[in-house]
Every structure is written in structure tokens, then in C-alpha cells.
Amino acid sequence: MVGELVELLQLPFIQRMFIAGFLASISCGIIGSYVVVKRIVFVSGGIAHATFGGIGFAYYLQFMLGWMWFDPLVGALIFALIAAIILGSPLMRNRIREDSTIGVLWVVGMALGILFIHAVDRSKILVQDPVSILFGNILLIKLQDLYLMVGLVIAIIFITILLYKDLQILTFDEEFARIAGVNVNAMNILLLVLVAFTTVVLIKVVGVVLVIAMLTIPAAISGLFTHNLKMMMILAVFVGVITTFGGSLLSLNYDFPPGATIVILMGCVFVVSLLGKSINQRICLVKTE
Amino acid sequence: MGTKSAIEITGLTAGYGKELVIQDVNLCVEDGDFFGIIGPNGGGKTTLLKVMLGLLKPMKGDIRIYGESPETGRRYIGYVPQYAEYDKVYPISVRDVVLMGRRSVRGPSPWYSNEDKKAAMNALETVKMKDFKDRHISMLSGGQRQRVFVARALVSQPRILLLDEPTASVDQTMQENLYKFFKELNKEITIILVTHDIGVISSYVTRVACLNRYMFTHDEKLITKEMLEASYHCPVDIIAHGVPHRVLGEHQKKKKS
Numbered sequence: 059m060v061g062e063l064v065e066l067l068q069l070p071f072i073q074r075m076f077i078a079g080f081l082a083s084i085s086c087g088i089i090g091s092y093v094v095v096k097r098i099v100f101v102s103g104g105i106a107h108a109t110f111g112g113i114g115f116a117y118y119l120q121f122m123l124g125w126m127w128f129d130p131l132v133g134a135l136i137f138a139l140i141a142a143i144i145l146g147s148p149l150m151r152n153r154i155r156e157d158s159t160i161g162v163l164w165v166v167g168m169a170l171g172i173l174f175i176h177a178v179d180r181s182k183i184l185v186q187d188p189v190s191i192l193f194g195n196i197l198l199i200k201l202q203d204l205y206l207m208v209g210l211v212i213a214i215i216f217i218t219i220l221l222y223k224d225l226q227i228l229t230f231d232e233e234f235a236r237i238a239g240v241n242v243n244a245m246n247i248l249l250l251v252l253v254a255f256t257t258v259v260l261i262k263v264v265g266v267v268l269v270i271a272m273l274t275i276p277a278a279i280s281g282l283f284t285h286n287l288k289m290m291m292i293l294a295v296f297v298g299v300i301t302t303f304g305g306s307l308l309s310l311n312y313d314f315p316p317g318a319t320i321v322i323l324m325g326c327v328f329v330v331s332l333l334g335k336s337i338n339q340r341i342c343l344v345k346t347e
Numbered sequence: 348m349g350t351k352s353a354i355e356i357t358g359l360t361a362g363y364g365k366e367l368v369i370q371d372v373n374l375c376v377e378d379g380d381f382f383g384i385i386g387p388n389g390g391g392k393t394t395l396l397k398v399m400l401g402l403l404k405p406m407k408g409d410i411r412i413y414g415e416s417p418e419t420g421r422r423y424i425g426y427v428p429q430y431a432e433y434d435k436v437y438p439i440s441v442r443d444v445v446l447m448g449r450r451s452v453r454g455p456s457p458w459y460s461n462e463d464k465k466a467a468m469n470a471l472e473t474v475k476m477k478d479f480k481d482r483h484i485s486m487l488s489g490g491q492r493q494r495v496f497v498a499r500a501l502v503s504q505p506r507i508l509l510l511d512e513p514t515a516s517v518d519q520t521m522q523e524n525l526y527k528f529f530k531e532l533n534k535e536i537t538i539i540l541v542t543h544d545i546g547v548i549s550s551y552v553t554r555v556a557c558l559n560r561y562m563f564t565h566d567e568k569l570i571t572k573e574m575l576e577a578s579y580h581c582p583v584d585i586i587a588h589g590v591p592h593r594v595l596g597e598h599q600k601k602k603k604s
């Protein structure tokens with residue numbers, strides 16, 4: 059078993075799988091914690107699904123203009139950023155109900171993706187199977203993808219460290235943040251831009267549809283066990299690493315779809331943690347009585 | 348001009364869109380006052396607070412905080428929001444909540460300095476919550492939590508403490524303790540207390556005003572029947588009829604003697 063694993067680790071695509079899983083866990087641990095405590099899971103869902111349009115758009119440009127350098131992940135990043143700015147902008151937030159904006163971005167993004175991909179002649183351009191775009195395939199990661207992912211993760215870590223204090227105030231108490239001199243409008247957009255970065259990092263690992271799972275579940279699990287935002291982030295990264303690696307290895311071993319396997323594993327860990335925590339609380343209650 | 352008033356409001360009209368919530372409000376809070384603003388729910392108390400904090404632009408009139416506009420003058424104000432408005436499951440300790448109050452002093456630095464941490468501990472000492480510094484905010488009683496948020500306001504060393512319904516969802520004994528504590532704080536700091544609770548306010552404040560769209564003031568802390576009638580319209584009978592009204596008046600005389 060160990061010998062097999064060592065042998066596997068020699069394979070470049072397996073190495074890339076582990077690196078990508080690690081990068082995804084870092085970004086979803088940090089930004090997922092903000093998403094969970096600020097309760098913007100569905101805002102993030104809107105951003106995540108809008109990226110599908112960007113991926114289709116990139117393939118379309120490759121096909122129509124021959125821009126082969128225009129990678130699908132770059133298209134995803136551009137669409138995610140546009141969605142983040144639209145959702146974060148106070149002009150939109152004051153005029154339109156936030157969940158309506160989310161709904162529009164969510165479905166229009168998906169529909170655009172399908173239309174663009176449909177318009178591409180697949181005998182000329184190599185298009186990734188839409189199912190694997192939506193549900194991810196951590197085994198299909200290119201070296202070029204890793205470069206972009208590393209860049210985004212570095213940006214996420216750097217910005218979070220630099221603005222940790224203000225992001226904490228913003229996510230805890232927006233009105234107080236405003237009084238304390240935090241530029242709330244800019245920070246709200248910035249937080250969604252960080253979510254957009256994270257989404258792009260996660261797409262390759264779990265796919266467009268399952269991004270929400272990675273943004274939410276590890277942070278939700280770690281939130282059960284700590285009352286400190288920094289600890290919550292660190293623990294969430296740890297949970298992310300264990301579940302992505304575990305899920306990837308399971309999917310390799312049994313030939314399951316990797317994205318879905320990772321997410322199911324996360325879901326199981328969440329349920330077990332929840333049960334474990336409530337049983338533990340019961341025991342404590344009985345003891346104190 | 349001598350010393351400036353803590354807060355001076357002249358002819359203030361404010362609201363949202365076309366809807367006017369407060370109209371032609373005049374108010375002068377002097378340095379050292381314990382000023383009570385009372386009024387029914389929906390009477391414009393929150394709107395007035397928002398204008399004072401520079402969160403809402405007035406439509407008409409002027410507001411000065413120690414002679415400055417709300418945008419710059421709000422650094423003199425320590426604001427304690429209503430009990431119900433924050434997220435109780437947010438992963439944060441008592442000390443970290445108090446530290447947030449240093450943001451307005453420190454500016455956008457990546458982390459808090461030792462000086463900030465010392466100030467936070469001092470503020471917790473003042474509100475007698477030092478022993479709870481590592482507690483999660485969900486594991487506090489209503490009164491304790493209120494003290495923590497007072498500490499967050501005090502940590503920026505404000506000259507005015509602005510309290511919005513500080514005793515909502517706090518039990519009766521704790522309410523009295525809190526008011527005594529505010530009275531104690533008032534020795535060093537101007538306090539503005541906004542509430543709909545007339546009963547408690549009268550025995551602690553030095554001056555009072557009633558707000559219900561218009562502001563009704565009185566030079567002394569006495570709440571007159573006319574003020575109440577004007578601000579509450581008909582419900583005065585229920586709120587201030589008979590005993591409570593007389594108690595307010597007598598109390599005032601006792602203090603003077």
C-alpha cells in the first residue's frame with residue numbers, strides 16, 4: 059500500500075493533484091471562513107457559477123480569434139471579478155434586492171457558458187467536457203493552471219494578512235466598521251474579489267458547481283471547534299487538506315469522479331463533527347448536573 | 348467663543364428618500380452632560396443617531412460635534428449600538444471585540460500594537476470585565492455583553508459616549524447596575540442616552556429631551572407633562588398619568604435640596 063503510494067507520487071499528474079489540492083485548501087480555509095462568518099455563501103455561489111460563462115467565453119475566443127493563450131481559467135477569473143464587482147457595488151445593492159442579482163448572475167453565467175461552448179467547433183478546439191468543468195477533475199490539472207493558482211493563493215494570503223483587522227471588523231459589524239473609518243464599500247468589493255480569486259483556484263479541483271462546498275464545509279467544520287477567527291482559518295485549511303487528499307485518493311482507487319468524492323467526504327466529516335460535538339456537549343451537561 | 352458645546356444641532360431635518368423622519372430639530376448638549384433623549388419607537392431616535400455619527404446626511408440644518416462636522420467630529424464619539432444588532436456566533440473573544448475600537452485611533456494598520464492591547468485591557472478594567480477577556484461573546488449575559496461594547500466605545504478615548512437603548516434585553520437588576528455604572532462614567536465623559544424607557548432615565552440623567560419627529564426640550568431634567576404630551580400625543584395618559592408624572596417632579600425637587 060505504502061509502496062503503491064510512493065510509486066503514484068512519482069507521476070507528474072499525481073504531484074500536480076496534490077499541489078492543487080493543497081492550494082485549494084489554503085484559499086478555501088482562509089476565504090471560506092470569511093464567507094461563513096459573513097453569511098455570504100450564496101453571494102459566493104453567484105460568483106462561482108458566473109465563471110462558467112467565462113470558461114465558455116475563453117473557448118469561444120480561442121475558436122473565433124485563434125487566441126490560444128486565452129486560457130479558460132483566465133476567462134473564469136475575468137467573469138468572477140465582474141460578478142464580484144456587480145454584487146459588491148453599493149449602487150446595485152441599493153437598487154436591486156441582493157438575492158435577485160445573485161439569481162441573475164448565477165443562471166446567466168451558466169447559460170452563457172453553454173451557448174459559447176455550443177458555438178465552438180470541437181473538432182478544431184480542444185474543449186474540456188462540460189461535466190468535468192462543472193464537477194471538476196483534480197486529475198486533469200496542467201502545469202500552467204498551477205502557476206495561476208499559486209499566484210492567486212499568494213495574493214489571497216498577502217491581502218488577508220495586510221487587511222486582517224479591517225476584514226474582521228467588516229465581517230463582524232458593518233455599521234461599526236463605517237464609524238471606525240473603514241471604507242466599507244471598498245472592503246465589501248475587495249472581500250468578493252478575494253472570493254472570486256478563491257473560486258478560480260477551486261474550479262479545477264471540484265468544478266464550478268461544487269465550489270460552494272469547498273468554500274463552506276471546511277470553514278463550517280472548523281467553526282464548530284473554535285471561537286477564534288484565525289484558528290478557524292488554520293483548522294479549515296487542515297480539514298481541507300485532509301478531505302481533498304483523502305477524496306482524491308479514494309477516487310483514484312475506486313475510479314469515482316474526483317470532485318464529487320471530495321465533496322461527499324467533506325459532507326461526511328461535517329455530519330460526524332456535528333454529531334461528535336453535540337454528543338460531547340450532552341456529556342458535559344450530564345457531568346455538570 | 349470659549350468652550351464649544353459637545354453637540355450642537357440647529358434646524359436639523361433628516362430622513363430617507365422623500366420621507367422626513369425628523370424635522371427642525373434643535374439640540375445643545377454641553378460638555379459633561381448626561382443627556383437623555385426619549386421618544387416612542389419610530390420617533391426618529393435612530394435617524395438622529397445616524398446623523399450624529401455621519402452615517403446619514405442631513406437634508407437641512409447643521410450639526411456640530413465640538414465645532415466639527417460629523418464626518419470628522421465622530422472621532423470624539425464612542426458609540427454603543429443596540430444589543431440585538433451584532434452576530435452572536437461570530438468567532439471572536441471579548442478582548443478582540445474591544446480591540447476593534449482602536450481602529451479609529453490606529454488607522455488601517457495590519458495588526459494591533461501593544462499600546463492598543465494595553466488600552467483594551469484598561470477599558471475592560473473600567474467596565475469590570477477583565478476576567479472575561481478570553482471568553483467568546485456568546486458566553487456572556489446581556490449585561491456583560493453590554494459592558495464589553497461600552498469598553499469597545501471607551502477604548503478610543505472618546506469625549507462623548509453615545510448609548511442606543513443600552514438596557515434592552517437586560518434584566519431589571521442588571522439595568523440598575525448599568526445605569527449606576529453610566530452615572531459613574533459620566534464624571535469623566537459626556538453621555539448621550541437614547542431610549543424609549545422613561546421610567547429609568549429620569550433618575551440618572553441631568554438633562555432630557557423628547558423626540559417624536561420634532562424635538563421637545565426643557566432646560567432642566569424635568570420631563571414635563573407638556574413635553575410628553577407633545578411627543579407622545581395621546582398615550583401620555585398611559586405612560587405618565589398620575590404617579591409616574593408626579594414622581595418625576597418630586598424627584599427633581601429632592602435633588603435640589
